[in-house]
Amino acid sequence: MAKFPFDIHAKEGKARTGVLRTPRGDIRTPAFMPVGTAGTVKGLYMEQVAQAGSDIILGNTYHLMLRPGAERVKKLGGLHKFGGWTGPILTDSGGFQVWSLSKLRKMTEEGVEFQSHHDGSKHMLTPERSIEIQADLLGADISMQLDECTEFPSPYEAAAKSMELSLRWGKRSLAYFGDRENQTLFAIVQGSTFEDLRRMSAEASVREDTAGGYGGFAIGGLAVGEGHEAMCETLDFTVPHLPEDRPRYLMGVGKPVDLVEAVARGVDMFDCVIPTRSGRHGQVWTDAGPYNIKKAQYAEDNSSIDSDIDCPASNDYSKAYVHHLIRSGELLGAMILSWHNIAYFQHLMARMRGAIAAGTFEAFAANFRANWRG
Amino acid sequence: MAKFPFDIHAKEGKARTGVLRTPRGDIRTPAFMPVGTAGTVKGLYMEQVAQAGSDIILGNTYHLMLRPGAERVKKLGGLHKFGGWTGPILTDSGGFQVWSLSKLRKMTEEGVEFQSHHDGSKHMLTPERSIEIQADLLGADISMQLDECTEFPSPYEAAAKSMELSLRWGKRSLAYFGDRENQTLFAIVQGSTFEDLRRMSAEASVREDTAGGYGGFAIGGLAVGEGHEAMCETLDFTVPHLPEDRPRYLMGVGKPVDLVEAVARGVDMFDCVIPTRSGRHGQVWTDAGPYNIKKAQYAEDNSSIDSDIDCPASNDYSKAYVHHLIRSGELLGAMILSWHNIAYFQHLMARMRGAIAAGTFEAFAANFRANWRG
Numbered sequence: 001m002a003k004f005p006f007d008i009h010a011k012e013g014k015a016r017t018g019v020l021r022t023p024r025g026d027i028r029t030p031a032f033m034p035v036g037t038a039g040t041v042k043g044l045y046m047e048q049v050a051q052a053g054s055d056i057i058l059g060n061t062y063h064l065m066l067r068p069g070a071e072r073v074k075k076l077g078g079l080h081k082f083g084g085w086t087g088p089i090l091t092d093s094g095g096f097q098v099w100s101l102s103k104l105r106k107m108t109e110e111g112v113e114f115q116s117h118h119d120g121s122k123h124m125l126t127p128e129r130s131i132e133i134q135a136d137l138l139g140a141d142i143s144m145q146l147d148e149c150t151e152f153p154s155p156y157e158a159a160a161k162s163m164e165l166s167l168r169w170g171k172r173s174l175a176y177f178g179d180r181e182n183q184t185l186f187a188i189v190q191g192s193t194f195e196d197l198r199r200m201s202a203e204a205s206v207r208e209d210t211a212g213g214y215g216g217f218a219i220g221g222l223a224v225g226e227g228h229e230a231m232c233e234t235l236d237f238t239v240p241h242l243p244e245d246r247p248r249y250l251m252g253v254g255k256p257v258d259l260v261e262a263v264a265r266g267v268d269m270f271d272c273v274i275p276t277r278s279g280r281h282g283q284v285w286t287d288a289g290p291y292n293i294k295k296a297q298y299a300e301d302n303s304s305i306d307s308d309i310d311c312p313a314s315n316d317y318s319k320a321y322v323h324h325l326i327r328s329g330e331l332l333g334a335m336i337l338s339w340h341n342i343a344y345f346q347h348l349m350a351r352m353r354g355a356i357a358a359g360t361f362e363a364f365a366a367n368f369r370a371n372w373r374g
Numbered sequence: 375m376a377k378f379p380f381d382i383h384a385k386e387g388k389a390r391t392g393v394l395r396t397p398r399g400d401i402r403t404p405a406f407m408p409v410g411t412a413g414t415v416k417g418l419y420m421e422q423v424a425q426a427g428s429d430i431i432l433g434n435t436y437h438l439m440l441r442p443g444a445e446r447v448k449k450l451g452g453l454h455k456f457g458g459w460t461g462p463i464l465t466d467s468g469g470f471q472v473w474s475l476s477k478l479r480k481m482t483e484e485g486v487e488f489q490s491h492h493d494g495s496k497h498m499l500t501p502e503r504s505i506e507i508q509a510d511l512l513g514a515d516i517s518m519q520l521d522e523c524t525e526f527p528s529p530y531e532a533a534a535k536s537m538e539l540s541l542r543w544g545k546r547s548l549a550y551f552g553d554r555e556n557q558t559l560f561a562i563v564q565g566s567t568f569e570d571l572r573r574m575s576a577e578a579s580v581r582e583d584t585a586g587g588y589g590g591f592a593i594g595g596l597a598v599g600e601g602h603e604a605m606c607e608t609l610d611f612t613v614p615h616l617p618e619d620r621p622r623y624l625m626g627v628g629k630p631v632d633l634v635e636a637v638a639r640g641v642d643m644f645d646c647v648i649p650t651r652s653g654r655h656g657q658v659w660t661d662a663g664p665y666n667i668k669k670a671q672y673a674e675d676n677s678s679i680d681s682d683i684d685c686p687a688s689n690d691y692s693k694a695y696v697h698h699l700i701r702s703g704e705l706l707g708a709m710i711l712s713w714h715n716i717a718y719f720q721h722l723m724a725r726m727r728g729a730i731a732a733g734t735f736e737a738f739a740a741n742f743r744a745n746w747r748g
Contacts, residue, residue, distance in 0.1 A: 039698065043705040068673065068698045076676055076694050084690065299442065302450055316458065320450050324413065324442045331417040331654075331705060 002179050003215040004142075006247055010357045014239065014266035017356040020216075020247050022088040022141050023182040024080070027055040029247060030263045032349045033090060033271040034342050038063045039073075039083040042276045043331075043338035046084045052311055052339065053346030056088040058271045059140065061133050062097030065123070066116045070137035078139035090271070091140035093130045093173075093188075096149045096220075096252070107148065109165070127172035135183050144218060145173035147188040152224040159192035163201045166190045166220075174208055184215030186249060192221060193230050195237045202241035217242045218249040219267070228258060235265040242266075256285060256348055257372045263352050264365050275341030280334040282326040285344045289374030293337070298323040305336075311343035376553050377589040378516075380621055384731045388613065388640035391730040394590075394621050396462040396515050397556040398454070401429040403621065404637045406723045407464060407645040408716050412437045413447075413457040416650045417705075417712035420458045426685055426713065427720030430462040432645040433514065435507050436471030439497070440490045444511035452513035464645070465514035467504045467547075467562075470594075470626070473523045481522065483539070501546035509557050518592060519547035521562040526598040533566035537575045540564045540594075548582055558589030560623060566595060567604050569611045576615035591616045592623040593641070602632060609639040616640075630659060630722055631746045637726050638739050649715030654708040656700040659718045663748030667711070672697040679710070685717035 006029075008018035020027040034041045034049055036057045041049050049057060059079055064070060076082050079089055095112070098105060102114035111126030127146040134143035147166040150159050170187050177185045187205035191197030208214055219238055222231050235250070242248050249269035250262050259270055275285065282294040284305060301319040309315070313336045325333030355364040380403075382392035394401040408415045408423055410431045415423050423431060433453055438444060450456050453463055469486070472479060476488035485500030501520040508517035521540035524533050544561050551559045561579035565571030582588055593612055596605050609624070616622050623643035624636050633644055649659065656668040658679060675693040683689070687710045699707030729738040 038702050038704060039695070040704050040706045043709075045706070045709075067702055068694070072674060072694075075674060076692065082692070082695055082698075084695070300446060300449060318450065318456070320442070320446075321413070321456055321458070324456075328412050328441055330412060330414050331708060332414045332419070334705060335417075335419075335709070 012361045017353045024088040029268040032345045033058045035273045043335045052343040059091045061094035070133040074137040088141040090142035091134040093144040093146040099149045127169040128176040131176045143185050145170040150221045163190040179212045186216040187214040188218045188220040190221045198238040216247040220251045223252045239266045260368045276338040279337035279341040309347045313339035386735045391727045398462040403642040406719045407432045409647045417709045426717040433465045435468035444507040448511040462515040464516040465508040467518040467520040470523045501543040502550040505550045517559050519544040524566045524595045537564040553586045560590040561588040562592045562594040564595045572612040590621040594625045597626045613640045634742045650712040653711035653715040683721045687713035
């Protein structure tokens with residue numbers, strides 16, 4: 001079983017809702033995956049992550065291979081045991097963080113050599129090593145092929161070359177991955193914002209969607225500065241080339257309005273650091289966009305953060321209190337807002353799933369766009 | 375009722391165990407009060423503070439008067455509502471932090487003028503203003519008289535002058551406090567490490583222990599550099615001058631071994647930032663003293679933090695995981711260790727209460743001293 005059963009329960013336009021069934025639990029789609037960079041979703045207990053409505057979390061290969069080290073995580077029982085998350089985990093390939101965080105990258109056909117941003121130590125990430133780390137050592141339920149995140153903006157030729165490298169690395173990832181009973185591997189479609197490159201990347205990846213092939217398809221290289229409109233356009237001409245019956249995962253996205261637009265275009269899975277990262281800095285996410293609770297207007301506001309959301313973080317603390325905590329640099333401020341934001345994102349996903357099932361998603365999305373001021 | 379009923383259930387030597395009954399709940403003594411400096415016990419949800427066995431927390435007048443401001447806390451419903459703690463709260467007078475944190479202090483008979491360590495704004499703290507902030511604005515269940523924390527070391531004459539000023543400020547605090555149905559005021563005994571000054575301070579404060587007088591007696595000016603031996607000696611010659619039937623509170627203390635020695639000398643209440651502050655830096659408290667979980671020896675230690683303590687923080691995470699979290703600067707590391715340390719301190723208090731009740735405290739204390747390597 002290298003592919004997890006994916007039951008689509010309802011469709012409305014291109015949007016769909018269903019369940020991806022993994023040995024470690026069901027993932028209700030469209031799904032938002034909180035990012036557990038270094039084995040922890042920053043500022044939250046895992047019970048809170050689950051209670052907020054998360055079915056799956058993401059782990060970062062780059063961070064974990066450097067600290068505490070993938071072999072060490074394996075020795076300690078794997079990433080699930082290490083971090084105390086019993087549900088499914090998807091790991092990224094490490095490629096994106098090598099590109100965005102590390103120093104002195106040397107990219108070859110073989111793979112990418114880089115220096116740790118912690119201590120400058122040298123490391124090599126190849127398609128094979130990435131899968132070894134993700135599937136063998138961390139024990140990810142869903143692994144991602146190693147890819148090169150194409151720089152944005154990129155000239156057509158460079159984007160094509162980069163996309164082709166990712167395709168070759170995908171084949172090697174797939175070959176190393178082989179057929180595993182309880183784990184699956186997703187392909188990553190690249191091609192920047194060029195329609196024919198995205199089509200070629202998607203079609204070539206889909207050709208690998210054989211019995212032993214990819215269990216899902218990701219769209220990479222977006223949310224890297226191209227802007228909301230270009231992201232939507234790229235989804236418009238990429239998603240139609242992906243199989244109907246496999247999950248589609250838009251990597252690193254995004255703001256609530258991005259999630260709504262991507263779901264409208266047929267995307268099933270997302271991950272993003274926004275809810276926790278912005279929460280640590282006082283940002284509160286709402287259907288109307290984010291606001292910063294540090295603003296003076298909240299200093300004496302005794303209302304709760306968001307009484308529409310069934311989460312203690314959203315209900316049990318006044319805006320005035322959280323305003324004070326964030327202004328004072330208190331840990332609890334970051335804890336409450338990170339938790340609330342995760343709950344808000346999951347609440348949004350639940351509303352989208354419900355709307356698609358009820359056939360009211362188009363109205364939901366139109367209303368959402370109209371209210372959004374982000 | 376300016377004095378809360380204090381039922382002493384058992385005594386062994388000078389040690390005693392009982393319950394201080396406040397309108398907001400019972401305080402089992404000997405009691406450890408976690409410090410909620412700015413309306414939050416750093417890194418913990420209030421539910422965790424209570425679940426760990428805390429009956430009462432402490433709030434800091436100095437911090438709260440500067441941010442968010444005492445009048446603002448009052449406007450928002452008082453400190454209990456603001457911070458979400460429904461049990462009793464003791465506030466300090468602000469004197470100690472003016473002395474240790476603020477800039478440009480000007481001490482007069484009237485009070486102390488100081489500049490905020492946040493923004494340099496000027497403030498005046500008098501005995502009357504301190505009680506107004508604590509009892510009227512924050513709504514503390516137990517307020518502390520304004521005192522001057524005598525510098526250590528101090529020549530005899532300076533210590534005497536400082537102690538006498540605290541006595542006069544105590545009288546003014548008491549006069550302003552008056553008779554309140556549901557709130558009480560504690561005196562603070564000063565006198566540095568000089569036996570006759572401590573006796574004079576205690577006796578003069580106790581003379582105010584009339585119907586409308588102090589509801590308890592604190593010992594201030596310790597844990598300021600005098601060392602464990604001098605602290606124990608000072609308790610030896612101070613506690614006998616305090617009334618048997620009123621709670622005795624040793625301010626700002628301390629390490630576990632200090633708590634054991636002070637309980638052995640008849641102290642009933644304690645507060646200290648150690649469990650949370652040191653937890654944020656990786657320190658784990660045990661009966662044998664603290665150790666730092668950042669040490670390499672814990673990198674692959676899959677045992678839990680402390681399986682003897684009935685707290686999720688102590689049981690549900692491996693040392694290796696917390697080692698990784700603290701090394702990575704992850705919020706969750708500080709959260710888990712602050713929580714565990716509070717639970718450890720409360721577990722220690724519970725064991726001492728149980729030992730006194732069972733008549734085995736002397737053996738408990740001897741065993742504790744023998745194991746301690748802190």
